[in-house]
Amino acid sequence: MTSIWSGLAIGAVYALVGIGYNLVFIAYTTFNFAHAQLMMFGVFVTYWGLVVAELPVLLVLLIAAVVVGLVALVEELIAIRPVKGIHAHLVTTLGMATLLDGVTRLIWGDQVLKVPPAVPDATWTVLGGRVSVVEVGLIACVIAVTAALTVYSRRSLTGLAMLAMAEDRDAALLRGIDVKRLALGVFVFAGVLAGATGPLVGPKTFAVATLGAALALKGFVAVAIGGFGSLHGALIGGFVVGLVESLTGRWLGSQFPTIAVFAVLVLILLLKPAGLFGTTRERVV
């Protein structure tokens, strides 16, 4: 049961990455390779704030949100806006991801840095498994974010405009939606979210320069399982990936989790390429 709790907690992190991918997908129908790196950056900023500068948690959260939001803004301007098409974006956002990896490594080096938890680190026993307060907070928070975003996108005017934009950019433009501004807003929001969750994610993942690549893959698998564009799909996909990883690590040994996750990805692509909650859109001539 302990592994299940820890799987769900790390799965919540993957779900967050997946939600970031999906937000950008909804706004641009494209894939932001660098989203996981944005999140990694948030974790490092958190580390800096809590350990180096010794600032209060709330201030750190604010700083991380603003910094990563700004990085996302820069990314939108230099890597997303000037080019069109999924494949061009894959190259430029991969470039952004590599750049962020390099900058992180240059500033903070290669070693694994421990990020202290924001709340006192107590451990509870729930349903026969041990789980820390941080983990419970992480799981609850990610579920809450997903629920809030889902409700927002269905109920609010901005959310509906977003969905309209995802469906047909030109039609949305003709309806008077400022597509460019709205999309930019979503992109920066995804960055702010990635930064603000830094204090929550950091204690679980630690701050390490390879975090971006690892999160990118697991987040992608989460989205592939849940289906592109589906927020609750990403949540469930994230939990599945986390559980697969933690349970294979527990039963088979530490070399297997990543391979097992890859096997899950291959299986889902072969059996249900659109994911569990994705819709196959019929091609239009």
Added chain:
Amino acid sequence: MLARILRIPSWLLPLVLGALLIAAPWLGISAGTRRLLLLTCVLALVASGLNLSFGYTGELALGQTAMYATGAYLTGYLAINWVNDLALLILVAAVAALLVGLVSGVPGLRLGGWSLAMTSFFLVLLVPQFLDLLERFTGGAVGLVGIPAPELFGSRLGPLGFYVVVAVLTVAWFALIRNLITSRHGVAFQVLRESPVLASSLGISVYRMKLTAYAVGAIPAGIAGGLFAYVDKYLSPHSFGFTMAVTVLAASILGGAKSVYGPLVGAAVMQYGPLRSTDFEQYAQIVYGIFLIIAGTLVANGLAGLANQAIRRLRARYAPPEEIPRSTDPGELPPLTGARLEVSDVQKSFGGLRALGGVSLTAEPGRITALIGPNGSGKTTLLNMICGYYRTDAGTIRVGEQDITGAATHKVARTGVARTFQTPLFPEHITVREAVAAGVYMPHYVGMPSSILRLPNYRRAAAADRADVDAVLRLVGVTHLADTEAASLPLGTRRMLEVARALVSRPKVLLLDEVASGLDTDEIERLADLVRAIRDAGTAVILVEHNFGLVLSLADTIYVLAQGELVATGTPAEIQTHPRVLAEYLGVSQEAKA
């Protein structure tokens, strides 16, 4: 003088440079330079594989590094423990890499878009894990040490001999790739990249073709890995990580992803420039990151793209193309075998919207069957269902005796159904001749091996293609434009070209989707003549059209659709006076008439 230089065949310069590369050791280069050339060859081979899938079929893949690692470790291990024969091990490495390509490509290409990029990225990050897992064979993090000097057919190869083998293999691979890209497959790749919709309507299976390009691209990566194992006689996981994947991508983009020889140039620049500096390691990711962003936004097709542009400019300036006289004799259309198209009780809903509610229609060979109706009445939906773009909810569609209900688009095309599109689809940078020739790619399919080796059956097919394409171009009256870029022509000409492209495949059924819209009276006249000629040759023609006058003058039978239902059927004379047609379609109300 310059004009004469520009007429030299394009393969001559690469051939000379290739010979120079092989002969380099005798031209007085240092051992250091020789090593750099060796590494350039290895990187160029890997990047060339990436070009096939990324540049030519438009699927970004990072998995080359995994195939490269497979080739390298397999060669290293077998050379130590089994048999040290370069020729055999290179073959094994190539086959193993091909397998890795297939295993990662089959699931990765299922979803399309970025899923291959991510799956292959994942594959690269798995390399160290697998090396760790197979530590007994690979040496794990320590690396594989003790690889012997290579032997070829029993004799030991010195550094010089090994260099020559690598150079010869590289030159040979690039010659093969050049043959593949300049063959009809090259055009098919480009059509696929620019428009999968068009490719499948020409009978090309998008999935199969992308998988083929990705898998074939694995071969040079495997070969390169096998060669790399002998370069330092030591392999460490460090050489096969994510940085390698990005290096390959950078070499490919720098040289030009959509070019044959670009990878060689890109790899040379990478090896002579950044990769030689030991400080580079620390800043590699930052430099690569910035490079990818800049290259992705600004540089269209790397150094090769710039070179091609320069050559084109020089050509335009100093060697103007000869004027090809406009042909006046359109020639005759050979008889075509038509087939009856039978649509019975077909239904389709999109969500809650009923687009087609049980429509039946028959198009006889040697007749023109028109389909008219107001916007949104379901005409194009019906065409798309016949072509297999949409799935049919109920009902059957048959071509001749064959049931094509629910068949994939490329399968429908292979039964002899050709079509044109409302907006003519022509990929950029493709000449009129190539665009039309794409129409015969599947009907006269020639496998990649015979195309690469230019075997007799390839030559025969190529000659036949040329004759067919010339005949069709003459027929539609665009012979003089054969070497112009198709996408740059005016709408009227592009519409005629679409008909030409459909016609060259000798279709049994031809679907024309609003083929006259946007044309002037003159152009419509020529088009009408062409459509009549096609009908008389025996094909079943289906015409979806808004121009009521054109429909009345062309069609043998007219079907009228409104809100997804068939309203009327009959000859032009009957339809012209049909009360419901007048009311629903032409907007003449009965009272007003009375």
